[in-house]
Amino acid sequence: MKWLRGGGIWGFIVRRLLLGILVLFLVSVIVFAGTQALGDPARAILGRDATPDRLAALQAQLHLDQNVVGQYVQWLSGLLHGSFGTSLASQQPVSQLLGPRLVSSIVLVVISAVISIPLSIVIGSYAALHREKKFDTIVSNVMLGLASMPEFVTALLLVILFSTNIFHALPSISPVPPGHRAWEYPDELILPVATLVIAVTPYVSRIMRASMIEVLESDYVEMARLKGLSERTVLYRHALPNAIGPVFQVTAISLAYLAGGIVIIEYVFNYPGIGSALVDAVTNHDIPVVQALAVLIAGLYVVLNLLADVATILVTPRLRTRL
Amino acid sequence: MSQTELPTENAAALVEGVDVPTPAGRGSNLIRRSLRLGRTRVGLVLVGILVLIALFGPYLAPHAPDAFVGRPFSSPGGGAALGTDYLGQDVLSRFLHGGLDILILAIVSTAIGLVVGLAIGLIAAYSRNWLDEVLMRTMDVIMAFPQIMLALVAVTLVGPKNWVTITAIALTTAPRVARVARGAAQPVVERDFIGATEAMGMSKARIITGELLPNILGPMMVEASLRLTYSIAVIAALAFVGLANDPNAANWGTMISENQGALATQPWGALLPILAIALLTMGTGLIGDGIARTAAGIDRERGDE
Numbered sequence: 363m364k365w366l367r368g369g370g371i372w373g374f375i376v377r378r379l380l381l382g383i384l385v386l387f388l389v390s391v392i393v394f395a396g397t398q399a400l401g402d403p404a405r406a407i408l409g410r411d412a413t414p415d416r417l418a419a420l421q422a423q424l425h426l427d428q429n430v431v432g433q434y435v436q437w438l439s440g441l442l443h444g445s446f447g448t449s450l451a452s453q454q455p456v457s458q459l460l461g462p463r464l465v466s467s468i469v470l471v472v473i474s475a476v477i478s479i480p481l482s483i484v485i486g487s488y489a490a491l492h493r494e495k496k497f498d499t500i501v502s503n504v505m506l507g508l509a510s511m512p513e514f515v516t517a518l519l520l521v522i523l524f525s526t527n528i529f530h531a532l533p534s535i536s537p538v539p540p541g542h543r544a545w546e547y548p549d550e551l552i553l554p555v556a557t558l559v560i561a562v563t564p565y566v567s568r569i570m571r572a573s574m575i576e577v578l579e580s581d582y583v584e585m586a587r588l589k590g591l592s593e594r595t596v597l598y599r600h601a602l603p604n605a606i607g608p609v610f611q612v613t614a615i616s617l618a619y620l621a622g623g624i625v626i627i628e629y630v631f632n633y634p635g636i637g638s639a640l641v642d643a644v645t646n647h648d649i650p651v652v653q654a655l656a657v658l659i660a661g662l663y664v665v666l667n668l669l670a671d672v673a674t675i676l677v678t679p680r681l682r683t684r685l
Numbered sequence: 686m687s688q689t690e691l692p693t694e695n696a697a698a699l700v701e702g703v704d705v706p707t708p709a710g711r712g713s714n715l716i717r718r719s720l721r722l723g724r725t726r727v728g729l730v731l732v733g734i735l736v737l738i739a740l741f742g743p744y745l746a747p748h749a750p751d752a753f754v755g756r757p758f759s760s761p762g763g764g765a766a767l768g769t770d771y772l773g774q775d776v777l778s779r780f781l782h783g784g785l786d787i788l789i790l791a792i793v794s795t796a797i798g799l800v801v802g803l804a805i806g807l808i809a810a811y812s813r814n815w816l817d818e819v820l821m822r823t824m825d826v827i828m829a830f831p832q833i834m835l836a837l838v839a840v841t842l843v844g845p846k847n848w849v850t851i852t853a854i855a856l857t858t859a860p861r862v863a864r865v866a867r868g869a870a871q872p873v874v875e876r877d878f879i880g881a882t883e884a885m886g887m888s889k890a891r892i893i894t895g896e897l898l899p900n901i902l903g904p905m906m907v908e909a910s911l912r913l914t915y916s917i918a919v920i921a922a923l924a925f926v927g928l929a930n931d932p933n934a935a936n937w938g939t940m941i942s943e944n945q946g947a948l949a950t951q952p953w954g955a956l957l958p959i960l961a962i963a964l965l966t967m968g969t970g971l972i973g974d975g976i977a978r979t980a981a982g983i984d985r986e987r988g989d990e
Contacts, residue, residue, distance in 0.1 A: 385822075448753055512921055518959050526948040
């Protein structure tokens with residue numbers, strides 16, 4: 363596909379943006395088709411013993427009396443104007459319902475990222491500098507074990523360790539009361555954040571280690587050492603800035619992965635974010651909320667991946683010439 | 686999205702959505718060679734023990750999984766070696782009955798996802814034209830839905846049936862496999878022997894299955910164990926949030942949520958299944974890493990494992 367090449371860095375960014383918009387559009391079509399167009403959501407919500415007039419009322423509320431394309435256009439234009447419909451369970455506007463929860467989830471993810479990224483860079487670099495030594499071996503095995511476990515199992519093991527069975531230091535659930543903000547309860551944030559950090563750090567530190575090893579074996583680091591520069595200068599001025607590129611990409615992918623990972627973690631800790639909202643909406647058959655969350659989480663994934671690609675290009679000069 | 690445009694492909698095999706470059710290595714003796722690594726053996730032992738528990742547990746259980754043997758949450762002793770659960774059923778018996786469903790669902794859904802993903806990835810890599818673009822961009826769109834989210838939504842709309850779970854997990858596994866398969870097959874497609882088989886007039890299907898596939902078995906085995914690890918996680922998580930096929934059946938995921946409330950007083954009901962899932966996934970993770978290291982040909986990480 364020739365037209366996909368050329369244009370330098372701006373051409374690349376524009377192409378990635380257009381591709382991202384296309385993917386988002388297709389995501390919205392799939393979400394809509396999956397949740398509304400297939401089958402009869404009104405019947406799925408009300409169950410088998412629904413009275414005809416309640417069914418008709420709900421069908422009108424969901425705009426099911428129009429044709430499919432009309433329904434989609436109406437839903438999509440609502441999305442674009444920030445109106446996600448009305449929750450069936452609480453009869454509140456979905457945006458009003460999800461707004462504070464989205465903030466709570468972002469708080470959780472941002473704190474986790476702020477802790478786990480520097481931690482991963484330090485662990486990964488240290489392991490690379492002391493390759494095959496004790497620290498490296500132990501860390502690599504522990505990380506591998508932690509990375510393999512499902513997040514909810516990690517979360518529960520932390521609960522067992524720190525709040526119910528061994529120590530009783532931390533609250534085992536994090537139910538921030540409505541009207542309050544998550545950061546007003548820092549002790550309730552510790553275990554959810556720890557779970558997310560444990561879920562992400564293995565991946566990012568692994569990439570950092572691999573990237574660091576590659577850089578340390580490169581000719582220019584060899585050259586810097588031969589010039590007689592101190593090991594400290596070699597490390598901080600020459601190796602680290604070059605090794606850090608892939609970390610951006612993996613961090614963004616990990617964050618995108620967290621968009622899915624928080625679903626179960628929030629449920630475990632009863633934390634009022636978008637993840638537990640999804641589980642609630644799913645159990646209540648609250649279709650408008652499910653639709654909004656599906657588009658939101660998938661959209662987050664697309665945007666984060668896009669940022670990752672652009673950031674990687676920006677921090678890796680040699681890639682720019684290949685555009 | 687298309688990380689395929691970027692040569693940062695020496696990224697993690699363990700991260701979702703990153704292409705893995707090809708560690709060369711042939712299939713059958715790769716597993717044998719990987720057994721020289723301690724971690725593969727540990728992984729194999731862990732998986733072996735838990736698979737045996739899941740398979741033969743139901744025959745060893747002292748009670749029926751739904752028999753009431755005491756008061757709810759009574760401590761170990763009497764008729765129940767590890768105490769009773771939230772309804773007064775025997776924890777040990779329910780644990781021994783609870784692994785099979787998760788294991789079967791995980792294996793079946795991963796296998797379907799692998800076959801479909803492999804086919805798509807190989808066809809995309811071999812075609813090298815618009816078909817490649819269309820297939821891989823379609824995979825990008827599906828990948829925008831996190832596995833657990835797609836599974837949750839599918840189960841809401843259709844109901845907590847086994848086939849829904851299997852379809853949802855296979856559907857979300859396939860694009861991730863397809864990406865790895867395509868990434869691994871691309872350099873192979875460029876090699877001379879593929880051109881030679883084309884010149885000999887071999888059919889495309891034969892080239893893809895007979896020539897391409899054997900050359901990417903190494904990375905695909907790594908991918909298989911990785912995907913199995915994720916599938917176990919999603920299936921256990923679905924049961925944990927109460928969306929198992931049969932909410933009353935003994936199931937490790939369901940058991941955890943049923944007995945989680947009594948962790949402080951009668952921990953066995955939740956602890957046993959938590960440990961089982963943790964060790965099972967650690968085992969598959971260790972095996973995958975062992976094979977990856979062996980396939981890479983060096984016993985050290987270069988990011989491509």
